[in-house]
Amino acid sequence: xxxxxxxxxxxxxxxxxxxxxxxxxxxxxxxxxxxxxxxxxxxxxxxxxxxxxxxxxxxxxxxxxxxxxxxxxxxxxxxxxxxxxxxxxxxxxxxxxxxxxxxxxxxxxxxxxxxxxxxxxxxxxxxxxxxxxxxxxxxxxxxxxxxxxxxxxxxxxxxxxxxxxxxxxxxxxxxxxxxxxxxxxxxxxxxxxxx
Amino acid sequence: xxxxxxxxxxxxxxxxxxxxxxxxxxxxxxxxxxxxxxxxxxxxxxxxxxxxxxxxxxxxxxxxxxxxxxxxxxxxxxxxxxxxxxxxxxxxxxxxxxxxxxxxxxxxxxxxxxxxxxxxxxxxxxxxxxxxxxxxxxxxxxxxxxxxxxxxxxxxxxxxxxxxxxxxxxxxxxxxxxxxxxxxx
Numbered sequence: 180x181x182x183x184x185x186x187x188x189x190x191x192x193x194x195x196x197x198x199x200x201x202x203x204x205x206x207x208x209x210x211x212x213x214x215x216x217x218x219x220x221x222x223x224x225x226x227x228x229x230x231x232x233x234x235x236x237x238x239x240x241x242x243x244x245x246x247x248x249x250x251x252x253x254x255x256x257x258x259x260x261x262x263x264x265x266x267x268x269x270x271x272x273x274x275x276x277x278x279x280x281x282x283x284x285x286x287x288x289x290x291x292x293x294x295x296x297x298x299x300x301x302x303x304x305x306x307x308x309x310x311x312x313x314x315x316x317x318x319x320x321x322x323x324x325x326x327x328x329x330x331x332x333x334x335x336x337x338x339x340x341x342x343x344x345x346x347x348x349x350x351x352x353x354x355x356x357x358x359x360x361x362x363x364x365x366x367x368x369x370x371x372x373x374x
Numbered sequence: 375x376x377x378x379x380x381x382x383x384x385x386x387x388x389x390x391x392x393x394x395x396x397x398x399x400x401x402x403x404x405x406x407x408x409x410x411x412x413x414x415x416x417x418x419x420x421x422x423x424x425x426x427x428x429x430x431x432x433x434x435x436x437x438x439x440x441x442x443x444x445x446x447x448x449x450x451x452x453x454x455x456x457x458x459x460x461x462x463x464x465x466x467x468x469x470x471x472x473x474x475x476x477x478x479x480x481x482x483x484x485x486x487x488x489x490x491x492x493x494x495x496x497x498x499x500x501x502x503x504x505x506x507x508x509x510x511x512x513x514x515x516x517x518x519x520x521x522x523x524x525x526x527x528x529x530x531x532x533x534x535x536x537x538x539x540x541x542x543x544x545x546x547x548x549x550x551x552x553x554x555x556x557x558x559x
Binding site: 205239240241284286311313343368 | 388390391398420421424425427428430431432433434435438439442443447450451454457460462464465466468469470472473479480482483484485486487488489490491492493494495496497498499500501502504506507523526527530531534535541542544545546547548550551552553555556557
């Protein structure tokens, strides 16, 4: 799809992808899910490069493969948006900010960790992070409710209870949902074969 | 050779940490504190504090931090490459399968069932962060509730939801307001 466009557009697209992942990575505190919600705002809502369901698929894939969720998500988005070069620039964009910041901090780390003002700024930013995540969850959860499918709503509630109330390992929850999907596919296949 | 040791140590971290973030922590500790004399336990604890306070995945932050301290900037690059190498191969393979077989009935069913689950997991992560912010990490209750952070959260949520502000701008504003409020009040 992208290959047919002139090369300048391709370069511009790569540049946009690089700076988008760089910007998201440089300002995203608090782990993989946070970065995925920022990616959704940027790539789905703003740039319209991905559909919402693709972003959720990629989150599930990024979560269930080895490595950092943010890097895995960048690999998936990069391939999807602009093939191999896209993957390379997306990964570079997402690992450069932590590399540069940690290199600087490793020289002054005791002073940084003990500074009370730094801690207060970061505390305030965490309140903002919580708001960003819950804002995105309102959109995503609303879409699941709109399907009016008892199966999908039930899965969402069950997964929430399992992870949040009962501390079930996230990998187990993902594996269980995967098995559920395989059984459902087999069941639909049998039903289609019978009729 | 120190570069090869750094590379393979963080390759193991990258390969065996599924689920990101805190899942990687014990693996990193085993590699850099126990199996190699790279950090003391105190330095490792400091590293985790810093990793929580700065952007980026804990594994990448650790690879850079340990790499710089052991072998300078080339060390940081080698350790980070080791850390992302397994993902580059495995996730790229998965991306290929996903982009090619997205329309397969079995993959569609699996993904349809995974989507609501992912929404639930994101909600859980958001609520954990919210609880930590509102109650300063102590048991939830009226005495431990931080009013400043509650107000910050509520204000941020409203401007995001109602006025569709840029999330990163909102976060930075929260940081500035948090510093001002905690210092002045």
